[in-house]
Amino acid sequence: MGFEVIFKGKNFIRLLSGLGVALRISVISVAISIALGIVIGMLMTLKKPVINAVTRVYLEIVRIMPQMVLLFIVFFGFTKMTGSNLSAELSSIIVFSFWGTAEMADLVRGCMISIPVIQYESSKALGLTRLQTYIYVIIPQIVRRLIPLSINLITRMIKTTSLIMMIGIVEVLKVAQQIIEANRKSAPKAAFGVFAAVFLLYFLACWPISCLSKYLEKKWEN
């Protein structure tokens, strides 16, 4: 079934390093998305018309555009247009952060406005300062709502890195294709085994994150 191909030569190490590329791009993009998403999400709750208009257009663009189109625009379009030499990896980090920031900002905004006004008022009435109110009352509640939602976004981002082979990055899926190609003669049916291995690797990358989310949800259920 092709499982033997996986362990032939350096194949398995190559698959792992392919996964490493995918995860590196995911981790960097997720970190940028969370940081920028929190800032933009907070800006969105200020109810300033200009900010609202800009963020709304931004969000709609991200929602409407397939990630692949965004990748092509940045990697092929943008570099051709400006004559700059943007690497494929940097392009994908830009695209993934652009996408992740929009979704993260929307999640942060949603969580922030879901905290009832009375929570702020009762904290005030108890004499808590604005800063204390945020630290002890508001932010813990936002984080509890935000974490399960953002973990869902993170796993989606990891999975979607399988698209970046389209702009020439050798990540896990591309390595798999190369292995299958190289062994076409000796093991013509290797595809199933190799792709199954890829499936397993993605699973191992995302499963712990989703377990963490379940654990936290349960812990904070009260």
Added chain:
Amino acid sequence: MEPVLKIEHLNKKFDDFTVLEDINLSIAKGEVVVIVGSSGCGKSTLLRCINGLEDINDGRVLLDGETVNPGSRNLTKSREKIGMVFQSYDLFPHKTILENAILAPMKVQKRSRKEAVEEAMQLLDRVGLASRKDSYPRQLSGGQKQRVAIVRALMMNPEVLLFDEVTAALDPEMVREVLDVILDLAKQKRTMLIVTHEMSFAKAIADRILFLDGGRIIEDSDPKEFFTSPKTERAERFLRTFEYEK
């Protein structure tokens, strides 16, 4: 006797709409004042102006002779001395009952955890909820939550307690347990301002009844007098809405 709380010529507007007009009031230590009136008359807004949750347009609110509203520099300091319990039992959902009670004493008054916990347990015991100290608000009934909210306000040892329709969101069978707690506080000679629609409760607890209508204090009288022979026709009409005849 020097009043604890004094309100002078308070005016409050929402845009062009006048909510409170020339409110003058002084409340002595240990006095229980019940504010009644039809909805929209400004009762809740009055309470919110007293602890500075609402800005006021004119006049001032004084606590122990110090201005609380309009927002003085030590507003948070003054708020410690004015406890407030809201209609929608607004406990912090991510904290246990005990943590809800000790948060402000520890963070605002910088009391030690041990001391805060001790006092919280005493007060929780007094309202019959000591055994629920590790529960979360979600696990309690409305009446229980409201009792915890009262404990949380008491933990700050406020000089004045404000109750804003604290039983309005409760199921009828839970109203009693909350009102009993407030009656108990009255026996301890706490200074309280209570907004309520429970007329029999008002009759039982009040030292003084304020009747608000259209943002003005129309009557300021002894409860017996108010309920049997109100001075104004408007108060009479208001009281009649609570009676049913076949």
